[in-house]
Amino acid sequence: MKDRKTEPSDDRPSDVSATGSSTGTAAPSTTAARTAARLAPLVAWADRNPVPGTTLRIVRQLLAVDVRDRVFGMAGQSFLAVIPLLIISSSWLSQSDGRALATALSTRLGLTGVTADTVTLLFSRPEGSAEVSTASGLSLALLFFSVNSFTRTLRRSIEGPWELPKVGWKGQLSGLLGVVLLIVMQVTLAVIAVEWVSTSAAQGFLEGLVRTVVATAFWIAIGRALTHGRLSVARLWPGALVGGVGSTAIAIWTVTVLPGIFERDAARYGVIGVALALVTWLLAFSGLIVLVGVAGAQIARAAGWFTPREDPLVQPLFEQPDPQA
Known part of the structure; x- marks a missing residue:
C-alpha cells in the first residue's frame, strides 16, 4: 500500500509544478531566479556609478521598510496627534476656539465661500457648546498618548x-x-509664503530658494533632535537638503493642487471631506519624512560617512528581506 501511494501517476506529469507548463506561468522560485538574473547587470552597473547606485539603494531601502505602510501609519498618527495639538494651541493662544487656525489655513490655500466655512466648522467649537472638564481631561490624556506614539x-x-x-x-x-x-x-514656511508676494518669475524663484534654505536649516535641527544629537550636522545636511527641496515641492503642490482637492471633497462630503483633504497633505509630508531618513543615510553611505551592517544590493531588488535577519 505504501509503494502504490508514492508511485507517480501516468495521467499527471510530475514536472508540472516545477515548470508551470500546464498553466503557462513559471514557478515562484524560477520567477525569482529570472528576475535576479535580469537585474544583476543593472545592479552591477549602478554599483559602479555613484548617482544611480545611490538612487537604487534608496529605492531598495524604501521597499525594505514597507514605505507604503510606514507613510499611511505616520499620516494617521499625525492626524490624531498634530492636528488636535494645533487646535488646542491655537485656542489657548488666540482665545478663538480654533478659528484662528482655520482662518490661517484658508488664507494659505486661498479657500473662500462654502469651503472656508467648512474648514472653520472642522477646527472650531460649535457655538453655544459648554466645556466639560472631565471630557477635556480625557481628551488631553488621549492626546498625550497619540503624540507619544507619533513621536516614536x-x-x-x-x-x-x-x-x-x-x-x-x-x-x-x-x-x-x-x-x-x-x-x-x-508655520514659518506658511508665513513666508503669505507675506512674500511675488510679481515676477525672478521673485518667485528667489522665494522658492529662500524657503528651501530655511527648510533645510530646520531639517538639520529636526534631524539632530530626532536622533538625540548622535549625528553631526556634516552627516545630516544631505538628507536635510532633500527635505528642503521636498518641502518647497510640497509647498508648490499645496497652493496649486490641494485647494482643488479641498473644494471637491468639501462639496461632496462636508466636514469629512475637509478631513480627507488634510490626510492627503499629511500623506505627502509623511512620505517626505521617510525619504529624508532613507536618502540621508544612503547618501552618507555613498560618501563613506556611514557603513551599514548589510548592503541592500546584496539581495535581489524586489525580494523582501528576512525579518529575522
Whole structure:
C-alpha cells in the first residue's frame, strides 16, 4: 500500500509544478531566479556609478521598510496627534476656539465661500457648546498618548536608516522637540509664503530658494533632535537638503493642487471631506519624512560617512528581506 501511494501517476506529469507548463506561468522560485538574473547587470552597473547606485539603494531601502505602510501609519498618527495639538494651541493662544487656525489655513490655500466655512466648522467649537472638564481631561490624556506614539514613529523613521540604537525616554524628550520643530517649520514656511508676494518669475524663484534654505536649516535641527544629537550636522545636511527641496515641492503642490482637492471633497462630503483633504497633505509630508531618513543615510553611505551592517544590493531588488535577519 505504501509503494502504490508514492508511485507517480501516468495521467499527471510530475514536472508540472516545477515548470508551470500546464498553466503557462513559471514557478515562484524560477520567477525569482529570472528576475535576479535580469537585474544583476543593472545592479552591477549602478554599483559602479555613484548617482544611480545611490538612487537604487534608496529605492531598495524604501521597499525594505514597507514605505507604503510606514507613510499611511505616520499620516494617521499625525492626524490624531498634530492636528488636535494645533487646535488646542491655537485656542489657548488666540482665545478663538480654533478659528484662528482655520482662518490661517484658508488664507494659505486661498479657500473662500462654502469651503472656508467648512474648514472653520472642522477646527472650531460649535457655538453655544459648554466645556466639560472631565471630557477635556480625557481628551488631553488621549492626546498625550497619540503624540507619544507619533513621536516614536517619527524617531524610528530617522534613526532606522542610520541603524541607531534606541535611547529610551531621553530620546522621547528630544523627539518631542523634533515634533515642535516640524510644526514651527511649517508655520514659518506658511508665513513666508503669505507675506512674500511675488510679481515676477525672478521673485518667485528667489522665494522658492529662500524657503528651501530655511527648510533645510530646520531639517538639520529636526534631524539632530530626532536622533538625540548622535549625528553631526556634516552627516545630516544631505538628507536635510532633500527635505528642503521636498518641502518647497510640497509647498508648490499645496497652493496649486490641494485647494482643488479641498473644494471637491468639501462639496461632496462636508466636514469629512475637509478631513480627507488634510490626510492627503499629511500623506505627502509623511512620505517626505521617510525619504529624508532613507536618502540621508544612503547618501552618507555613498560618501563613506556611514557603513551599514548589510548592503541592500546584496539581495535581489524586489525580494523582501528576512525579518529575522
